Amino acid sequence: MAIPDQPETIATAIEHSTVRRRPTATSAGGLYNSPESTDSSGEDLVKDSGSDDFMDTVDSGVGYSQPPQKHENKTSVLDFAYRPSVPAHRRVKESPLSSDSIFHQLQSHAGLFNLCIVVLVAVNSRLIIENLMKYGFLIKSGFWFSSYSLSDWPLFMCCLSLVVFPFTAFLVEKLAQRKCIPESVVVLLHISITSASVLYPILVILRCDSAFLSGVTLMLLSCVVWLKLVSYAHTSYDMRQLTKSIEKGEAVPNTVNMDYPYSVSFKSLAYFMVAPTLCYQQSYPRTPYIRKGWVFRQVVKLIIFTGVMGFIIEQYINPIVQNSQHPFKGDLLYAIERVLKLSVPNLYVWLCMFYCFFHLWLNILAELLRFGDREFYKDWWNAKTVEDYWRMWNMPVHKWMIRHLYFPCLRQGIPKAVALLIAFLVSALFHELCIAVPCHIFKLWAFGGIMFQVPLVLITHHLQNKFRNSMVGNMIFWFIFSILGQPMCVLLYYHDLMNRKIKLDQS
Numbered sequence: 001m002a003i004p005d006q007p008e009t010i011a012t013a014i015e016h017s018t019v020r021r022r023p024t025a026t027s028a029g030g031l032y033n034s035p036e037s038t039d040s041s042g043e044d045l046v047k048d049s050g051s052d053d054f055m056d057t058v059d060s061g062v063g064y065s066q067p068p069q070k071h072e073n074k075t076s077v078l079d080f081a082y083r084p085s086v087p088a089h090r091r092v093k094e095s096p097l098s099s100d101s102i103f104h105q106l107q108s109h110a111g112l113f114n115l116c117i118v119v120l121v122a123v124n125s126r127l128i129i130e131n132l133m134k135y136g137f138l139i140k141s142g143f144w145f146s147s148y149s150l151s152d153w154p155l156f157m158c159c160l161s162l163v164v165f166p167f168t169a170f171l172v173e174k175l176a177q178r179k180c181i182p183e184s185v186v187v188l189l190h191i192s193i194t195s196a197s198v199l200y201p202i203l204v205i206l207r208c209d210s211a212f213l214s215g216v217t218l219m220l221l222s223c224v225v226w227l228k229l230v231s232y233a234h235t236s237y238d239m240r241q242l243t244k245s246i247e248k249g250e251a252v253p254n255t256v257n258m259d260y261p262y263s264v265s266f267k268s269l270a271y272f273m274v275a276p277t278l279c280y281q282q283s284y285p286r287t288p289y290i291r292k293g294w295v296f297r298q299v300v301k302l303i304i305f306t307g308v309m310g311f312i313i314e315q316y317i318n319p320i321v322q323n324s325q326h327p328f329k330g331d332l333l334y335a336i337e338r339v340l341k342l343s344v345p346n347l348y349v350w351l352c353m354f355y356c357f358f359h360l361w362l363n364i365l366a367e368l369l370r371f372g373d374r375e376f377y378k379d380w381w382n383a384k385t386v387e388d389y390w391r392m393w394n395m396p397v398h399k400w401m402i403r404h405l406y407f408p409c410l411r412q413g414i415p416k417a418v419a420l421l422i423a424f425l426v427s428a429l430f431h432e433l434c435i436a437v438p439c440h441i442f443k444l445w446a447f448g449g450i451m452f453q454v455p456l457v458l459i460t461h462h463l464q465n466k467f468r469n470s471m472v473g474n475m476i477f478w479f480i481f482s483i484l485g486q487p488m489c490v491l492l493y494y495h496d497l498m499n500r501k502i503k504l505d506q507s
Helices: 010-015 035-046 052-060 071-081 099-103 110-135 147-161 164-177 183-207 212-247 266-274 292-322 332-369 386-392 395-411 416-439 445-451 453-466 472-506
Strands: none
Touching: 110 292, 147 183, 147 212, 164 183, 164 212, 164 266, 183 212, 183 416, 212 266, 212 395, 212 416, 266 332, 292 332, 292 472, 332 472, 386 395, 386 453, 386 472, 395 416, 416 445, 416 453, 416 472, 445 453, 445 472, 453 472
C-alpha cells in the first residue's frame, strides 16, 4: 500500500485507531478482526499514556496497518491517541500489594525485599554501635577454648563410652537371629540398653559441676543414641517377624524391600550410628563420590557462622539477660521489654544454629559418608500451621516419630489425636532433659513450652480452615515460638540457675 504524501485526515485516523467497531463483512480479515492487532494497538497505546513506552510504540508502528514514516503522520496519530474517547480501563487487575498478587507471585516485590534488607542492616548497625558504646568489646581470650573446659573430662569420657550401648544391642540382635534367646528376653534387653544410654549420661552430668555447653552436648548426643537404638531394635524386630512370615509362605508387600534372608551386620549398624539419620535400614541411597572442595567450603561456613553465633551470645544476649529480672517476679512491663529486646538476638542465634546444624553439619557428614537422602528439613518458614512447622523443620526426628511412634500407635487402635499427643509428650520430655539436666534445674519450663504447642496446633489448624490461603498460622508461629517463647525460656532458666548458684554459695 502506498503511503500518502499528505497528513492523515480524521477519517483515516479513526480507521487506524483503537476505537471498537462492530465487525462487518467488509472488515472480515481486516486489522480489527485480528486479536493480536487489537491487543497491541489498544493496550500498548493506552497502557501508559505519556510515557516512553507509548512513544516507542508509535515509532515502531505497532498496531497500525502501515507504519507512519513522516513526522506529520506521527503527530496526527499521537493527537488522536490522547483523545478522551479512547478507553483507559480495559481489564480486571489487582493492586500490586493485594494478597492475590503477593501469594500467587503475579507481581515482583524485589524492591520491597531490598528495602527490608537495607532497613535490617541499618537497624542492626545502630544496635552494634550502641552495644559497643555501652558495654565495650566483651569477647574474651577464652572465647574458643578455656582451661575450665578441662574440668569436664568426666563428661568427655562418658561421651566416649556411649559406643558400648550400640555394641551391646548388636550382640543381642545376633543372639536373637540365632534363636539363642526368646523374643520376650530380646525386647527386655533392648529396653534396658536404651534406657541405660540416657540414664547413664544424666547421672554423670548431675554428679559433676560441669559447664552448661558441655552438659547440653552430652545430653543431645545421648538422646541421638537412644533414638537410633530404638529404631535399630524396632526395625530388627519387624524384620524378624517378616522373615517368619516369608518362611510360612505368607505374602509380603513389595514396599518392605527387605533382603532375605535377614542378616545382622555390624557394618550396617556402625554406618547407621554415624549417618545423619535416625531411622535404621540395612542399606541407604549413596552418592558416587565425595566432593572434597565442596566439603571444605561448607566447613569454612560452619566455622564462620559458629563464630557469629558465639559473638551474638557473648556480646548481646549475656548483657541483656544479666541486666534483667525474673519474668514472673518483677514489673510486667519491664519483663515484656526485656523479652522483646532479647527476642531479636535470640532469633539470630536460633537461625544460625539451624543453618549450622541442619544445613552445614548434616550435609558435611552426609557428604563424607556419601549419604544420599539429604532432606534434613523442608520449607518450614512457609508453614501455615504449627503442625506443619513440626513436620518440616526437623525431618530426621519427624521420620522417626512417624515410623516408630505415631503409626505404631495407630496400628494399636489409638486415636489420631491421642497419638499426636503422645508424640508431643515424648518430644517435650527430651527437650526438658536436654536443658534441665545441664542446668541442674527441673522447673519443667521446656516441657511446658513444647506441650503448649498442642493447643497452638488446634488453633492454627482452625484458623487455616477458616481463612483459606492465609498466613495467620505462620505469623502466630513466628510470634509465639521465636518472639515470645524462646526468650521467655532463656530468662526463666537463667534466673533459676542464678538463684541456684546463690543458694549453693550461701550454704
